[in-house]
Amino acid sequence: MYKIITFVPTKDAQKVRQAMGDAGAGILGKYHHASFSTKGVGRFIPAKGAHPEIGEEGKESEVEEERIEVICEKEKIKNVLDAIRKNHPYEEVPLEVYQLVDKENFTN
Secondary structure, three states: OEEEEEEEEHHHHHHHHHHHHHOOOOOEOOEOOOOEEEEEEEEEOOOOOOOOOOOOOOOOEEEEEEEEEEEEOHHHHHHHHHHHHHHOOOOOOOEEEEEOOOHHHHOO
């Protein structure tokens, strides 16, 4: 299993979260579309030549964002990442993918 994390403006969070689940992320036993979100503030300065959805070139910007975390089977990672990129408003989509430790390694 893997964990996929992205950061998205709060106004777009539900759309991205739905797309992630529809692409196969967030399956936990008999549940699907499972995710966890935390809210925070993203900060960045668009460089020359950037085409930001939010903010202006050369000026610091702050955006209310959600960090969305989901678990995902290896075979579905590409589809989930494609769904995030398709539905995310940012020119540069923040993505993190981590392999999780197999739970069988921790049983007695």
